Structures are given as C-alpha cells and as structure tokens.
Amino acid sequence: MASIAVLLVGESASYPNSLTANSSSGECGTIVNIPEPTGSDDCSGATVTLIDGIPSGSLFPVGTTTNIYEVTNGSGITTRISFDITVIDIEDPVIACPANITQDNDTGNCGAIVNYETPLGTDNCSGVTTVQTAGLASGELFPVGTTTNTFVTTDAAGKTATCSFDIIVKDTEAPQITCPASITQNNDPGICGAVVNYEIPTVTDNCNNNLGILTSGISTLQLESVSSASGIPSAISYNPGLVRYYSVNAGNQNFSISCYDGTTGAFISTTTAGFDYRGSWWNPFTNQSEGNGFSSGGIIVTNLDGDCPDGTVTSLLPANQPNRQSNGDFNYDTNEIVYYNSGRITRVDRTTGTTLGTITLSATPESTNYALYSIGYTGVERLEYALFDKSTDSVHLYNLEGEFQGTSSIGISSNDFNFSYENGLAWIYNGGKWNGFKILDFSISIVQTAGLPSGSEFPVGTTTNTFEATDSSGNKSACSFDVTVKDAEAPQITCPNSIVTDTDPGTCTARVTFSNPPIVVDNCVVETTQTAGLPSGSNFPVGENFVEFTTTDGTFTETCSFTITVEDKVLPEAIAQDLTIALDANGTATITAVEINNGSNDNCGIKSISVSPSSFTCADVGANTVTLTVIDNNDNISSTTSTVTVEDNIAPTAIAQDIILELDEDGNVSIQASDLDGGSTDNCSGGSLVLIAGSPYDEFLNYLDPSTYASVSPPISITVGGNPVNGLNGMDRSPINNEVYIVVKPSGGGRRLATLDPLTGVATIIGSNFSENFASITFDSVGNLFGVTGDGSSTSESLFSINPSTGAITYLTGLGAGSDGEAIAFNPDDGLIYHWSGRDSNFAFESIDPVTLVITSIPVSGYLTDEILGAQYLGNGEFILANLDQEFVTMTTTGFSTQLGDTAPNYYKGMEYAS
Numbered sequence: 001m002a003s004i005a006v007l008l009v010g011e012s013a014s015y016p017n018s019l020t021a022n023s024s025s026g027e028c029g030t031i032v033n034i035p036e037p038t039g040s041d042d043c044s045g046a047t048v049t050l051i052d053g054i055p056s057g058s059l060f061p062v063g064t065t066t067n068i069y070e071v072t073n074g075s076g077i078t079t080r081i082s083f084d085i086t087v088i089d090i091e092d093p094v095i096a097c098p099a100n101i102t103q104d105n106d107t108g109n110c111g112a113i114v115n116y117e118t119p120l121g122t123d124n125c126s127g128v129t130t131v132q133t134a135g136l137a138s139g140e141l142f143p144v145g146t147t148t149n150t151f152v153t154t155d156a157a158g159k160t161a162t163c164s165f166d167i168i169v170k171d172t173e174a175p176q177i178t179c180p181a182s183i184t185q186n187n188d189p190g191i192c193g194a195v196v197n198y199e200i201p202t203v204t205d206n207c208n209n210n211l212g213i214l215t216s217g218i219s220t221l222q223l224e225s226v227s228s229a230s231g232i233p234s235a236i237s238y239n240p241g242l243v244r245y246y247s248v249n250a251g252n253q254n255f256s257i258s259c260y261d262g263t264t265g266a267f268i269s270t271t272t273a274g275f276d277y278r279g280s281w282w283n284p285f286t287n288q289s290e291g292n293g294f295s296s297g298g299i300i301v302t303n304l305d306g307d308c309p310d311g312t313v314t315s316l317l318p319a320n321q322p323n324r325q326s327n328g329d330f331n332y333d334t335n336e337i338v339y340y341n342s343g344r345i346t347r348v349d350r351t352t353g354t355t356l357g358t359i360t361l362s363a364t365p366e367s368t369n370y371a372l373y374s375i376g377y378t379g380v381e382r383l384e385y386a387l388f389d390k391s392t393d394s395v396h397l398y399n400l401e402g403e404f405q406g407t408s409s410i411g412i413s414s415n416d417f418n419f420s421y422e423n424g425l426a427w428i429y430n431g432g433k434w435n436g437f438k439i440l441d442f443s444i445s446i447v448q449t450a451g452l453p454s455g456s457e458f459p460v461g462t463t464t465n466t467f468e469a470t471d472s473s474g475n476k477s478a479c480s481f482d483v484t485v486k487d488a489e490a491p492q493i494t495c496p497n498s499i500v501t502d503t504d505p506g507t508c509t510a511r512v513t514f515s516n517p518p519i520v521v522d523n524c525v526v527e528t529t530q531t532a533g534l535p536s537g538s539n540f541p542v543g544e545n546f547v548e549f550t551t552t553d554g555t556f557t558e559t560c561s562f563t564i565t566v567e568d569k570v571l572p573e574a575i576a577q578d579l580t581i582a583l584d585a586n587g588t589a590t591i592t593a594v595e596i597n598n599g600s601n602d603n604c605g606i607k608s609i610s611v612s613p614s615s616f617t618c619a620d621v622g623a624n625t626v627t628l629t630v631i632d633n634n635d636n637i638s639s640t641t642s643t644v645t646v647e648d649n650i651a652p653t654a655i656a657q658d659i660i661l662e663l664d665e666d667g668n669v670s671i672q673a674s675d676l677d678g679g680s681t682d683n684c685s686g687g688s689l690v691l692i693a694g695s696p697y698d699e700f701l702n703y704l705d706p707s708t709y710a711s712v713s714p715p716i717s718i719t720v721g722g723n724p725v726n727g728l729n730g731m732d733r734s735p736i737n738n739e740v741y742i743v744v745k746p747s748g749g750g751r752r753l754a755t756l757d758p759l760t761g762v763a764t765i766i767g768s769n770f771s772e773n774f775a776s777i778t779f780d781s782v783g784n785l786f787g788v789t790g791d792g793s794s795t796s797e798s799l800f801s802i803n804p805s806t807g808a809i810t811y812l813t814g815l816g817a818g819s820d821g822e823a824i825a826f827n828p829d830d831g832l833i834y835h836w837s838g839r840d841s842n843f844a845f846e847s848i849d850p851v852t853l854v855i856t857s858i859p860v861s862g863y864l865t866d867e868i869l870g871a872q873y874l875g876n877g878e879f880i881l882a883n884l885d886q887e888f889v890t891m892t893t894t895g896f897s898t899q900l901g902d903t904a905p906n907y908y909k910g911m912e913y914a915s
Contacts, residue, residue, distance in 0.1 A: 018084040021060065028125035029061040029087050037069050037081070045074030054085070062089040062125055062157065093128050095121035095153040097163035103142075104172045110207035110215050111143040112169045121153020121161055128155045135167070143218065144171040144207055144473065171473035175205035175444055179467060179479035186488040192524035193459040194485045200454065201446060201479055203469045208441050211383055213397060213406040217437030220425055223247060223260045224267055225432045231255025231273075234327055234374075235280035236434060237289040238262060238423035242307045246289050247434060248277035250327075250417055259308030262423070265436075274311040275300055278373065279328035282422065283350075285335075290316070292337065295324035299337065299353070317353035322346045327374040327417055331384070340375035340387060345402060359402035367391055371414060376421025380440060386426060388419040395426045395439050408439035443472035451483070460487040460524055460554070487555040491522035495549060495560035503568050508604035508633075509539035510566040517549060518560060524553040531559070542568045542604055542634055568634035572602035576628040576642035582649045587618040589646060593628060596642055602632035612735050620646045625875055627828050629735060629781045637782030639828055692758045693870065693882065693908035694718060694728030694742065701728075701761045702906055706913070709888050709900070716761040720746045720754065725763065729790075730776040731756070731870070731910025732826075734804065736783035740912055741804060743774045743787070753807040758912075767807020772800060775822040776870070776909070778833060780850050786833060788815065790822035797822050797837065799848060813853045818844040818867070825871035825879055826850075827893060834879065834893065836868040845895050862897040865889045872911040882908035 024030040034056035037048050053067030054060055068082040097119045106112045116138045121130045135149030136142055150164040179201045188194045208214045223245055225233070231249025238245050243262035249255040257273040260266065280291040280302070289302040289309070299317040302309050321328060322341040328348075331338050335350045343364075347356040369391040376386035378397070383405055385398040394409040410428055418429035425436035451465030452458055466480040495518045501510045516536040517528040533547030534540060548561040577598035581589045593609040600609060608631045616624065624644045631637050661669045690712060691704040700715035717724045729751060730743040740756045742763060750769035756762070775790025775797075785802040787809070796817040800809045818838015826833050830847075837844040843865075845858045866884040874880050874890070881889045881897075886907060888900040 018064075018086060020086045020088065022088050022090045023062050023124060025091060026124055027059065028089070028123075029059045031057060032060045032085050032087070033057050034067065034085065037071075047072050051080075052082075060085050060087045062087045089125055089155065089157040089159070091124045092159045093121045093123035093153045093155040093161045095119055095130060095151055095161045095163045097149070097151060097165040100166045100168065102168040102170065104170050105144055105206060106141075107173065108206050109141065110171065110205075111141045113139060114142045114167050114169070115139050116149075116165075116167070119151045119163060121151075121155075123153075123155040123159075125156050128153055130154075133162075134164070142167050142169050143216065144169045171207055171471060171475060173206045174475040174477040175203050175469040175471045177201050177203045177446070177467060177469040177477050177479045179465070179481040182482040182484065184484040184486065186486050187460055187523060188457075189489070190523050191457065192487070192522075193457045195455065196458045196483050196485070198454045198465075198481075198483070201467045201469075203444055203446055205444055205469075205471050207471060207473075208444060209406050211397075211406055212380070212440050212442040212444065213383065214408050214439050214441050216409045216411070217395065217426060217439040218441075219435060220438045221265045221436040223258075223265045223434035223436070225258070225434075232417055233429040233434065234278055234417035235291070235329075235420040236422050236427055237280040237282045237291070237302070239282060239289060239307075240284075240423070241287060244268070244307050245422075245434075246280065246302060246309055248273060248280045248291060248302075250276070250278050250294070252276055257302070257309045257311065269308050271309060271311040273309075275302075275313045278326060278417070279339075280420070281328070281330040281377075283330055284332050290330065292319070292321060292326065292328040295319065299350075317350075320348050320353050320355060322358075323373060325373040325416070327419075329375050329377040329421065331377045333379060333384075338375055338377060338385070340370065340385075341372065345375065345385060345398075359400075361398060361402045361404065363404040365389075365396070365404065365407070368396065370396070371419050372416045374417060374419040376419065376426065378421055378424075378440065383440065386421045386439075388414055388426075388428070390414065395437075397439075408437075410435075410437055410439075441472065445470050449478070450480070458483045458485050460485045487524055487553055489523045489553075490556035491520055491524075491526050491551050491553050491558050493528070493549060493551045493558050493560045494519040494521075495547070495562045498563045498565065500565045500567060503542060503566055503570060503603060504539075506603060507539070508568065509541050510564075511537065512540050512564050512566075513537050514547075514562075514564075517551075520551050522551070522553050526551045526553045532561070533564075540564050540566050542566045568604045568632065568636060570603050570632075571636050571638040572606060572630040572632040573600060574628050574630040574638040574640040575599045575601075576626075576640045578643045578645070580645040580647060581616065582647045583616070583618060583621070585650060587648075589616045590614055591616075591626070591644060596626060596628045596644075597630075598642075600628070600630045600638075602630070602636070605633045607631050607633045607635070610735060612738075614738075616644070616646045618648060621648050622646060627735075627781065631782055635782065637780075639781045639831070641829070691911060691913055692731075692740075693906070693911045694731060695907045696727040696729050696745075696869070696909040697907055698727060699724035700906070701756075701758065702908070718742075718744065718756070718761045718763055720744065720763045720765060723747050727909075729774060729909050730778075730787065731912045732778045732785075733912050734779050734783055734785075735781055741777065741779075741785065742910060743770075743777055753802060753804075766805070767803075770807070770809065772798070772809060774800075774802075776824045777802065778824045778826045780826050780833070781828050781831065784850060786812075786824060786826075786850065788822045788824045788835060799824075799833075799835075799853075813848075813855065815848070815855065816844040816846050816857060818842050820867045823868040823871045823881070825873050827873050827877070827879075829875075829877065830893065832893075834871070836871060836881070836891075839867040839884070840864050845891075847893070858893070858895045860891075860895045860897060862891075862895075863889060863899040865891075865897055865899070869907055869909045870911045880911070882911060 021030050049070045051070045064084050064086040072078045103112050121128050130153040133150045147167045152162045154160045180199045231251045234250035236247045245260040247258040253276045256270045258270040259268040276294040296319045298319040300313040303312045321339050326339040328337050328339045337348045339346045345359040368389050371388045382399045383397040387396045394407045397405045412430040414428045420427040426439045428435045449466045462482050462484045468478040470476045496514045513536045528551040531548045531550040545564040550559045575598040576596050583589045593611040596611045610629045626644045629639045663669045691706045693702045699717045702715045703713045705712050726745040742756045744754045753766040754763040772789045774787040777787045785804045787800045787802045789797045799812045823836045833848040845860050847856045870882045877893045891897045
C-alpha cells in the first residue's frame, strides 16, 4: 500500500507561497523566522529537510530567497514544497559631503586649484555607486566665485542620496594698472596750457584684461541637441523678441534647423532646413534671422512659423563670399556681412551685396590655427571680430583694422564650423550641444580720480593724473603720471610813453598819474609789480624820475620803464631894493646881493643870487643901475634892477705948505692953490672907470676913457703862455664869476676860448681849437655864453652856445645875413641877445630870445654905419658899437643909430669894462 507524505505547518492544512519582510536598519537583509514545517504520513517516521534557502531565524538578504523543503517518509518516499521569502531594502544610501571650502585665487589665475575629499556614498547593501553631477573634480582649477559640487549616490535598489558643498574662490588679486609715461610739452600759442592727448592706462587682471576680455570664458548656457537632428551644426542666431535660438546645420538642405528656449536652452522643435546653411545671424534692423549658404547659396531670410523656423527661406542677395564654405556673420554697426578665410576678413555690403574690401589680420599670435570658415561679430568697440583658434581652444579678438587684441580661453574644441557669436556669447558646438561662453566682462572699471581727461586743455604747470582700476571683486589698484606743460611764451609788457610835465603851481613837484599796472599781454596770468619809481598819483620832484614795472608769469620775467620828467619852468621872482652906499677912503665901495635882495623867492628854492655891478669907484658917484640876478635850483634865471646911489661922503684932506714968494718988478705976486697944496688928498682924486678893447688885427689890449673913448694909458700885449697873440675876436664878462672871456687867436693856432686878466693882458686857454670861426661872444644874465660865427662875407651865420668851462659848442640856430661883419651883445633889461651883420644898405639887425630862439628882425634908421666889429650894452636900451671905420656909434634896441665921431684909435672887436 502506497504511503503519502504530507507536509504540515503548524496546525494548518496549507502553507503560503511567499513571505515578505523589510530590511533591518543597517543590514542588507533581516532575520526572518519561518514556522518549521512538519511532515505527516500514514506511517510514522516522516522527516522534513531544508534542501535550499536559508533556515528560519537567519538573516535573509535583501531580495527574494526561495526556501525548498523535502519530506521523506519512512519508506523513503519524498515530496517537495517551496515558497519565497522577499526582503525589501527600505533603507536609503547615505552620502556626506565635506564642508564648504573658501580659498583665495592662485596668483595670476582667475581661480584656484582646490583639492577636496571626494565623497563616497554608503549603504546597508553593497553595489552603491557615487556620481558627481555638478561642479568640478578635486584638483581642478575652480573659477572665482561659488562652484556648487553635487554628488549623487545610488544603491542597488535604485534608492539615491544627494549632497552638495560649495567651493568659494575669492579674487584677492588686485588688477595691474599701468599708466603712460609722464608727458612734458610746451603751451599752445596764446593759451596758458596745451591740449594734451595720452593713452588710457592699460589694465591687466587675473580674471580679465584691460579690454574686458576674460582670461577664461565662463560657461553660461547650453543648447542640448536631439537625436533627430542631423548634419554639422555650423551657426546659431538669437531672436531677442521671442527669446529663441535657432541652430542651423551645414551640409545639406535636408538637414535640420532647431529651435531652443533662449532662457533655459531647452529644445523646442526641429524641422528640415530647406537650405544648405553655413552661417546664420540676427538682423536687428529687419527683426529677422538671416544666413548664408554653401557656394552660390547667397544670403537668405529664415522664415518662421510662430516662434520657430518653418524650414522655408526667402532669397535676398546672390553669393559673394571669399570661400564657398564661408560661415558669415553680420556687422550691424555698418550694415556689412563679414567672412573669414586664410588670414583675411572680407566685408560685403548687406544692401547691395558688393564687396567693400578686405582686412588682413596683424599682430596675430604664433601657432594659431583658426577655424577656416567661421567668424563672429561682437559689436564691442575694439573687439569687433572673433575667431576660434583650434590650436589653443580659445577665442581671439580683433579690432576693425584687423589688429589682434587679446584671447579668451574656452577649453573645449571645435572644428572648421561649430563656432558662432550671438547674443553676447561665444558659441562652441562640442559634446552634442552648443556651449555658450561669456568671454567679455567689462566689470573692471577704470576711473580717473585726479587730473584731466585725455584731449583736455592742461594748464601750465604739472597736473598729476591718477587712475584707479577696480575689478569685479572690489580689488583696487592705482597709478599716476604727470602732464607738465611748460610756458614757452614770455609776457609782453608795455609801459606808458615817457611823460614831460611842468611843476604844479606854487610847488616844486608835479602830481602825475599813469596807467598802473601797464598793459600786459600774456597767455597766462601774470603778476605785475612796480619795481622802481614813485606810484601813480604821487608828487614827482623836478628832474627825470625813472619808473619801472616788472611782470612775471612764473616762467619769464619782463620789464618796461619810462621816465617822468618834471620841468621847473617857473622863473624865480627877483625882488630888488634900492641902496645907498658910500665910497671908502680908497674911493671904492662894494655891495652884495644880500643887500640888494628884497625877498626874492622861487617855488623850488634859490641856488644863487648875484648883483652886477657889485663894485663902485668915484666914477660911479650918483645913481647907478644894478641888476639883481636870481638863479633857482633848476637854473631858471630872473633879473630885476634897482638903483644904487654912490655917495662920496669923505671930505678931502687939505694939507697946506709954507711957501716963500718973491714979488715981481711991479711988487705983485700971484699964487695958485697948488702952490700952497702940501699934498692935500681925497679918496676920489684921479679915479675913473676904464673901458678895455681889443682888435682882431693885433696883439694889444687898449684902455679907454668911457666918456671920451680916448686912450688913458699905453696898450699892453695880450699873451698866451708868454707869447703875443695874433688878435682878439669877441669879449664879455661872466655875470657868474666876473671873469672876462675872449675869443683869442694864439700865435700859430686857430680861434680859442680863453679868460683874460685885463690888468696884465695874460690870457688862459680853455679847451681846444673851435671848429667854427667865432666873431663875437656874449653872456646872458645867468651865465650862458653864446657865440656868433663870421666869415667876412654875406653868407648866413649861426648862433652857438659855448660851454665856458670846456669850450664845447652846440649849434642853436641860423641868423639873418648882412653883407659882412658879425657882432652880438646881451641886453639884461629885456633878456634878449642882439645881433648885427652887414653894412650900409645891406645891414641886418635882429633880436634873439636865448630860451625860445625866436628871432625878430629890427629895421635900422639914423646913421648907416659900416660893418660892426664890437658891441657893448650901455643901459637904458642903448648899445655902444665900434665899426670898421674906427668910429664909435650908438644904437637903440629899436634900431636908431647915432655917430659919435671918428674917436676909435683902433679896430675894436671886443669891449668890456675893466672893473
């Protein structure tokens, strides 16, 4: 009889197919207690054996464990039963990130190499994996700023855990600012300064350069491609109005054109391009996406369907590109399409399609390998053209002249297409997506904190120009340089003309005003000071007053000067009084000017007062006219007359002598007073005034009685150095020193000025030979000596002044001419010089003002005399004249002449009183 083994579990008649349990904390499983199954048979001795799985009470691993039991009866007959024990892993993996790290940038880098402990996830079960989903790996160059590093760990059950930490790199490196060298230049003409142009300081920084080029581009946005896209991505354009990017693929008109969200970079749609694109750009003037194609594809408009392209195009211009592969871009500042090929940039007019010209790149760094067909236009001044260098994975920037300006490293590669510049970003297609990099950052500010901008008018002197550079992290540095403008323009100072003025009434000064300061012209501000003389409005003394002004502009000093001459033309007031004097026992008397002066005065003071004559003899008993001459301190002369009455108040001394007389035959005898005179005396006995005269033809000095003009004593010789002279031409007495001056002809020499001792005839020479033939001389009242020339013909003669001390002569004026003969004499009563010339009907008589040199002709009447040799003023408007007929003649100041007779014993050229 067959036996059937039956598996019993507890008291139940059946057993579950599976059992589920959750993992225990920290364990990759859990302890599961399974009720031990039991077997039954109609025969005893049945056994239950676990032949596969895990015993009850053991740690069952996460997952499903199948336990298989075998029941064997006593007859060895077996049967099996199995069920699953499933342990569910309910515990998440664990991952712990390090703490945030803050670190300064590495010198010269816009970042820092940062090492950190890479976090690894743990789990209750094995098979956990950890992946970095954001940030940079340990040991990488972390850019300035905050980089969030995110790690995700995943266990075998697909449970994940995430942690993040920040690496903050601080830019502590100040920018390096370099100022230009100091500048020195001269002022611009007429300006107190100069317009100076200088280069703006250059700035380099670990994070960007002075042009704003970032050393390393910053990844900003990515446009993810989709598997349905086809072709080679060659360019993108950006629609700012719809915030969309349009990516074109080169190679075939059937290749795709894709549309992306401009903010997130998320893919929106793709469509067949409908055009074999190479380049693509946005035209801001027409608000449309444009592009250029392969070979003869020309310029087209990319048509849109709503936000994105619809795959159709509108043709604009035929192709005009340097290479059929050219990837063009749009210069919206000049309405030009630009292409790059083989070191040159070609410019094409956007409206007409004509080539405007080409630009050859210059200053290109060595070992460059530019993408042959791609170019980007940035629109940034001085950094207009962008080219991708495949050798260094960087963008090179050029200005409009094709001059290299700088580099921004990108760090990912591209080929001959795959480069574009749009919406302020450099785009590189790499790794199945467009990568947008910010390569320009103008956050470095350069601020001028002192001085003047380039192109300003800098003042004379030194202007320090200081510039401060501040990077985006607030680090600052400064530099300075000087602009020195030299004033090369001297001031022009113009003083007033010299001033001549008279003294003010009643004073010896003149109040004079003049422009103060004088006229000064200069490009700069000047300081003008009076450096000599009295200021304007002062009372200037008589004479020449020197006034000087000095002006300086800080570099040059100039002076000007002028004179203020104050002339004292006010004659002194000569006031005389009459005087009565008595002769002394010798029959002489003298007076002084003090005795005659009666309060003479002058505005500038009196230098001297003299009286002439000042000595008297018995011949002068009675009334005598004397002249009081006043000379002020400025040599102005005034004269007046008074009467000096000379009295002889000394009685004669009678001395009688006894005499014995014999009567005559008639018994008479007669006597004379002289018989009884025993030597009676008187102070005036036999005294008389003597007139002296000389001839131009001999050596003798003659002594004449002034009343009869007869000789009173034998003549004596006039000698010079003991030698007789050849003649005398002119004679007069100085009112200053009372000496007699003559024009003498020494033996063997020309005419000379000399003084004469009238008692001895000795002449003393003054100066050298005259250059003129003087015929007559005269003194005026103040001692000025005048001479007239004479040549024995009817030629006009001249009046000269003669220096009594040196004999030097000065021409004054020409005179009227008679037929022959010249003579002059001074009239102290009217202050005029009188001049005679000629004879008979050809006779000239005139007066001369010695101050103004005004000449007045005077008609002659009465006795027509022969030519005049000598003249002397008698007084009362009358002159005594000696002529060539050896006669004396009188003539009044009105020209009336009277003959005195043939009384002259000689030819008298000069006449003067001996005392």
